[in-house]
Amino acid sequence: MNTSDAPLLQVRGIVKEFPGVRALGGVDLDVRAGEVHCLLGQNGAGKSTMIKILSASYIPDEGTITWKGEPAKFGSPQAAINAGIATIYQELDLVDGLTVAENVFLGHELSSVGFSRRAAANKRTREILARLGHSEISPTRLVGELSPAGQQVVSMARALSHEVDLLILDEPSAVLDHGEVENLFRVVKNLTEQGVAIVYISHRLEEIREIGDRITVLKDGSTVATGLPAKSTPTADLIKLMTGRNIEYVFPQRDDAAQVADDVVLEVRDLALDGVFSGVDMTVRAGEIVGLAGLVGAGRSEILETIYGARRATSGTVSVDGKRLRRGAVDAAVKAGIGLAPEERKSQGLLLDQAVATNITVSSLNRFSRLGFIDRSGEKARSIELTESLDVRPTGVTRAVRTLSGGNQQKVVLARWLLRGCRVLLLDEPTRGVDVGARAEIYKLIRSLADSGVAVVVVSSEVEEVLGLADRVLVVREGRVVHEAAAAHIDESRVLDLVMEGTPA
Amino acid sequence: MTDSTTERPDLGKTTDPHEGVDPVDVLPETGGTDSSQAMVAPAPGGSDFMTRLGDTGFFRIAGLAVVLLVIAIVGTVTAGDRFLDVNNFLTILKLSAVLGVVSVGMTFVIIGGGIDLSVGAVVALSSVWATTVATQDMARDSHWLLILLAAVAVGAVAGLINGVLIAYGKVVAFIATLAMLVGARALAENISDNRTQIVSDMPGFYDFFGAEPLGIPMTVWVFALVAVIGWVLLNRTTFGRRTFAVGGNPEAARLAGINVRRHTVLLYVLVGVCAGLAAVLLIARTTTGNSAHGELLELDAIAAVVIGGTLLAGGRGTITGTVLGVLIFTTLTNVFTLNNRPPSEQDLLKGAVIVAAVLLQQWLASRKRTT
Numbered sequence: 001m002n003t004s005d006a007p008l009l010q011v012r013g014i015v016k017e018f019p020g021v022r023a024l025g026g027v028d029l030d031v032r033a034g035e036v037h038c039l040l041g042q043n044g045a046g047k048s049t050m051i052k053i054l055s056a057s058y059i060p061d062e063g064t065i066t067w068k069g070e071p072a073k074f075g076s077p078q079a080a081i082n083a084g085i086a087t088i089y090q091e092l093d094l095v096d097g098l099t100v101a102e103n104v105f106l107g108h109e110l111s112s113v114g115f116s117r118r119a120a121a122n123k124r125t126r127e128i129l130a131r132l133g134h135s136e137i138s139p140t141r142l143v144g145e146l147s148p149a150g151q152q153v154v155s156m157a158r159a160l161s162h163e164v165d166l167l168i169l170d171e172p173s174a175v176l177d178h179g180e181v182e183n184l185f186r187v188v189k190n191l192t193e194q195g196v197a198i199v200y201i202s203h204r205l206e207e208i209r210e211i212g213d214r215i216t217v218l219k220d221g222s223t224v225a226t227g228l229p230a231k232s233t234p235t236a237d238l239i240k241l242m243t244g245r246n247i248e249y250v251f252p253q254r255d256d257a258a259q260v261a262d263d264v265v266l267e268v269r270d271l272a273l274d275g276v277f278s279g280v281d282m283t284v285r286a287g288e289i290v291g292l293a294g295l296v297g298a299g300r301s302e303i304l305e306t307i308y309g310a311r312r313a314t315s316g317t318v319s320v321d322g323k324r325l326r327r328g329a330v331d332a333a334v335k336a337g338i339g340l341a342p343e344e345r346k347s348q349g350l351l352l353d354q355a356v357a358t359n360i361t362v363s364s365l366n367r368f369s370r371l372g373f374i375d376r377s378g379e380k381a382r383s384i385e386l387t388e389s390l391d392v393r394p395t396g397v398t399r400a401v402r403t404l405s406g407g408n409q410q411k412v413v414l415a416r417w418l419l420r421g422c423r424v425l426l427l428d429e430p431t432r433g434v435d436v437g438a439r440a441e442i443y444k445l446i447r448s449l450a451d452s453g454v455a456v457v458v459v460s461s462e463v464e465e466v467l468g469l470a471d472r473v474l475v476v477r478e479g480r481v482v483h484e485a486a487a488a489h490i491d492e493s494r495v496l497d498l499v500m501e502g503t504p505a
Numbered sequence: 506m507t508d509s510t511t512e513r514p515d516l517g518k519t520t521d522p523h524e525g526v527d528p529v530d531v532l533p534e535t536g537g538t539d540s541s542q543a544m545v546a547p548a549p550g551g552s553d554f555m556t557r558l559g560d561t562g563f564f565r566i567a568g569l570a571v572v573l574l575v576i577a578i579v580g581t582v583t584a585g586d587r588f589l590d591v592n593n594f595l596t597i598l599k600l601s602a603v604l605g606v607v608s609v610g611m612t613f614v615i616i617g618g619g620i621d622l623s624v625g626a627v628v629a630l631s632s633v634w635a636t637t638v639a640t641q642d643m644a645r646d647s648h649w650l651l652i653l654l655a656a657v658a659v660g661a662v663a664g665l666i667n668g669v670l671i672a673y674g675k676v677v678a679f680i681a682t683l684a685m686l687v688g689a690r691a692l693a694e695n696i697s698d699n700r701t702q703i704v705s706d707m708p709g710f711y712d713f714f715g716a717e718p719l720g721i722p723m724t725v726w727v728f729a730l731v732a733v734i735g736w737v738l739l740n741r742t743t744f745g746r747r748t749f750a751v752g753g754n755p756e757a758a759r760l761a762g763i764n765v766r767r768h769t770v771l772l773y774v775l776v777g778v779c780a781g782l783a784a785v786l787l788i789a790r791t792t793t794g795n796s797a798h799g800e801l802l803e804l805d806a807i808a809a810v811v812i813g814g815t816l817l818a819g820g821r822g823t824i825t826g827t828v829l830g831v832l833i834f835t836t837l838t839n840v841f842t843l844n845n846r847p848p849s850e851q852d853l854l855k856g857a858v859i860v861a862a863v864l865l866q867q868w869l870a871s872r873k874r875t876t
Contacts (some may be wrong), residue, residue, distance in 0.1 A: 057677060089847030348760055351753045353820060362750055362761045366742045372742045416761070 006069065008197050009054075009085075009166060010031045014063035016049055023049040025221040027063070031166065036188060036198045038208045038230055041218035041301040042242050042496070043296070043461035047201055050218065051168055053149045054199070056080040063186025066363040068165070082292040082382045086159035087168040092151050094158075096144030101125040103143050104158045128157045131194075132187050149180035154185065168199040169189065173207055181283055185211050203295050203500050205235060217241040226324075235497070243463075243492045251468035252282060252447040264322075265455035266338075266424045268307060271316030275304045277479035280316070286426065289354045289446065291460045291470030291487065292494050299479040301343050304426045307457075308340045309333040314362040320423055334363060336425030341430055343459075349413045350401050357383035357397035390445065425449060428459045463495045475499060565814040569829040573859065576836050583786035584843040593734045593839065595722060599790070601627075601835040602728040605807055605828065608813075609735040612780025616739070618752035618819030619671065623685035624780045624806055627663045630693040631656040631784035636702040636761045636794025649710035652788065661687055669772030686803070687704020693796035696863045699810035702794040706839040724786050731782065732837040736824040747774065753820025765870045796842030808855075809834055812862045833858065 011029040015022070024046045031037045041047050052058040054065075054117040055072035065072045067083060072499050080087075094103050101108075101121045110117045110124070125139035134153045137146070143154055152172060159167055169188075171180045188198055188211055202208060208215065212230030216223060217238065243398050265286050272278035277299035284290050292300045305311045312328030319325065320336040342348035351359055360383045361368055368379040383397040390411045392404070401412055410430060417425055430446065431439045446469060450456050460466045466473055467487050475483040475498045481491075482496050549576040550710045550832035580588035587593065601791025607624050614621050635656035640650075663685060670681040704710075739745035750766050759765045780799075787798055837858060841851040 140595050308760070328758055329764055331764050340760055342760055347754070351750050351757055352818075353753055354749060358746065358749075360744070362758070362763070365746060369743045374741060374743060374745060374746060376741075 006065075007031060008068060008077070010066040011054075012064045012066075014050070014053060014060045014065075016053060016058060016060050024053070024060070025222055026223065028223045029216050029225055030226065031197050031199060033197050033226055034192050034195045035163065035213040035425065036200050036230075038191060038215045039201045039218065040208070040215055040238060041200060042243065042463065044220075045218040045242070046221040047218055048170070049221075050293070051087060051089075051170055051199075051201070054080070054085060054166075055389050056085075061362070068217070073077045079340040081162055084163055084165035085168070085247075086162060086164045086166070087170070088155045088159060089151070089170050090172075090174060094143045094151055094154060097142065099140050099142055100129075100137060100146075100154050102140035103154055104128065104139075104161050106158070108161070124161070125157060128160050129153070131160065132156060133189065133190050134183075147180070149176050149183060152184070153187065157395050160337040160465065164196060165242055166197045166199065168201075171203070172200075173202055173204060174295075175232065175358075176453050201466050205500050219355070222372070230390075236493075239493045239496050243496060249490070252444045265315075265320060266307070266457070267319045267322075269317045269319075271303070271306060271318065273299075273302055273306050273311055274314045277306075280481055282457070282474065282481075284457060286423075286453045286455055287450050287459060288472065289450050289456040289470045291466035291473045292457065292476055293473055293499060294467045294476035295499055296461060297475045298499075300476050301428050304340065304457065304459055305342075305474070306425055306429050308338055310340070316479040324416055327378055334420075337421070339363070339417030339420060339424070340426045341417070341428060343409065343432070345406070345409055345413065346401075346434070350409060352402040353400055354405070355398045356387060356392070356401050356412055359401050359412050360386060360397070360419055363416050364420045382419065386419060390418075392439065405435070405438070406433035407435060407442065410434055410438075410442060411445070413451075414442070418449070423459070426453045426457050426459075429461065430458060431460070431465065432461075463499070467492060467495065519826055520601065536661075541761070543715050544866065550728070553641075554718070564596055566823070566825055566829065567754075568868075569813065569826060569833065570860050573829060573833050573836060576833060576858075579835065580840040587843050588840065589873045595725070597832070597835050597839050598725045598728070599722050600838070601831050602786050603726040603799075604802065604809065604834065605728040605831045606731045606779050606786065607776075607802060608806045608809045608827050608831050609731050609824060610776035612735065612813070612815055612822055613739065613748055613750035614751045614776045615768065615810050615817060616819060616822040617748045617795065618755060619769065620682065620807070621664075621667065621773065621774060621776050622679065622682040622775060622803045623663065623667060623689055624688045624783075625799035625802035626781040627660050627777060628784045628787065628794050628802060630663065630689040630696075630780045631659040632794035632798045633693040633697045633789055634659045634794075635700060635784060636704050636788060638759060639707060640702060640717040649707050652707065652710060653782075653785050656784045656788070657739070657778055658858060660779070660781025660784065661774050662777070663780070665770065667777070668773030671773065672766035672769035678701065690796060696797050699796060703712060704782045704788065704792055704794070710790070711792075714786075724789060727786060731779065732824060732828050734842070736875050738825055745766075749818075749820060761784075774855050805834060809860050812859055832864070833862065840861040 007030040009029070009031040011027060013112075014024050014027040016024040023316060027046065028035075028051055029039075029050070033263055039050065046062060049058065055061050056077050056079060059075075061241055064076075064119070067085075074083060074085075077087075083294050084194060089412070098106070101118070102433065104125045105121050108123045110239050112157055119477055122139040129137050129139070130214045134150075137150055137153060145150060156167070165283075172184055176184060185207075188200070194199060200208070200212060215230050215233060215238070216226040218224065219242060224314065225266065228238075234282040241276040264284050266282070266284040266285050268280060271280040271282075280303055282290065292303065294300045302311060304315050309318075309325065309330045317324050318333075320333075320338060323336060325336055326332040351362065365374065368375045368382070380397060387395065387397055392408050392411045392415070394404075395407055401409060404412065419486055425446075427446065434442060441475065458466065458469055460469075467490070473483075473485055473487050473490055473495065474481050475495060477499060566768050577588075607628070611621060611624065617649045635652045638655045639652045640725060667678075667682050667685050671678045674681075716723050719724065738749065747758070747763050747768050747876075750761070750763060751765050783802075784794075784798070788794060790796075808824070810827050811817055811829035811830075811832060813826025813828070814824065834855065837855060838851060841848075841854075
């Protein structure tokens, strides 16, 4: 390791607030030239926000950033890039229809008197790819034809087409299979040997062990430990640092297992979706809440969407009350009594420009219509009843649902299925974008739905939420259910351990 | 943060939360006791209507009315009594009927997130098919309603093909209906052998469409009826509600349990039926079926719908706006004809009116937001 002592990047006391949420409440971070610095923390700990501050997508409210010994205030992502900080996000921002070289020089094309210098760009690209140890990728290939791993290399090549001193990699291994991860590590080692510093974000501990130099741990938006040696810090210590929360969420009292009825409502057998998950078995009884814990990308959302019929299962069955559902048919699932509160509330769950009442009744319209004509006063009255009982604020069922906050929008989605009278409710990240106060209300609502005999399945990235809300927990890793336990018999560190273990090599 | 700016890629419209809202469903955000009372116990008739006027939808409609008024004033100044005459107004309405009937159907398709470029060609095909049926020997003794049924059936089938291609074949609406545009007109030319098919001995047919109940031509009654049915269908039925949902957010509609594909097919069948009906009106007016009927009608219809405030990206729109858009177009044509101006000038101004109407609406809507 040829790291020097004076840090390349020094971050002190970064605070970032969004309306109603304190995303970061004091982050410290030192990164030295030529090191791989790992950022570790649970979902919601503030890693993504921190990356966006380093790449100048967000401007911090408080705190200082010292870059190469001088105080730095980057006004725009472009300024950060020009200063030598490049970021590669999980979602690669490449143009599929352009060649590798065109992507690498997108936005700063090589040209003379307006004509693009394609030969020069291809040559430079070839050099950068060689530097990354991937000279087998041709600069003239279309990016859309490359594998995810190849596209990631192109993304890095784009970053390196500028002068880069610090490269931020946000879960770079999430899209890669095992062999490709090896490649990625080779590239990372190449770069650090040339003196480039890497900030590496990953949930997979064994990766951090392999290529990391030092670790900084974030929890609830603050740095709880920094500069830990990546190779030698015990796993138990790391998990201890990551768990436990300062903000205590109030979870409703869980019923005794005895109160859960015996009748199985939802039965999933050997469900599989090609290339995403396989062999998923699940049984949910009336009144029971089952939680799916796992990393983003482990296949949790896909499992819910496949049960719901929004994706067509490759094999396996889904039954409600003993009746098997047609594959890939949402309307059949809804008819059988399944409801879904999707992960992307705005793009998948709501008709944003439509009124609250319209959003509530959209799945039960037939109940409010005769010969196709809508009984508008009945619709309105029932919607008012529901929004009042769920305490949706501000009141008024004719207001556009766009004007509501995240928590209240989620209540509207829940009201829709409450009205429909579901047998099974699938909730994907039910509290994403919901502030602390509304969370407790939503937890209470979910519990009372279960108490009324609904079978509930909850997906959440927050382990604490799954444990606090569910009666039974399934841990999902890389498309498989790897563990099942009563929520009372498993704790946060055990779940985290299972979730992060990664594939044994 | 980029989130808020990338959220609504809808033709550069503003992001006022109220703007994208169906005026019928959404009351103004006055917040006070007034509106909450109205919500608990919707007042009957008049006052419900008054509350609705408070929405930006009203300003859109008002903007269109202003444009129409300006054109009327220009007409009065330049053509005087020849414009300001009951018979002239009836002529305008009579000429609006064909475009109007098609535009009502087009409004549904566009609110539902689609587009239909084939309506003009389908009008031609329907007119040729129906007149062929009418002139065949075996049909001589049959009832004149047959001509109507034939035209509407041809339109419905064309719409069905469009809809199935788009919803189940996943062909982009623009391309599927472009293919229908080319194909339907070619078929019409083939059937008619490029000749105008005159139907003169159809007494019942012309008696019916030649009638003028209450002094108003039957074709105008048909247009009015189609507009009213369209309004009710869009604003009072589950079909209309689902149309807004499918166009506003197809993914959310699907996940809410709406059969989006079936609904999409129905929308294209609906606009096809409207095109068939428009063909009947055209036959009644010209006594002919012709493969050249309805040329560029699709563009006029789309323009009328968009002028009327319907969002081309789907999810928002009104029948009232569309009807005003149609009237603006036809009145403009009428003023030019009365002044003996050439069609080229007329089209030039048509283009300007499209832009002006949309700009005016946006300006009025933004003024409403700031007050």
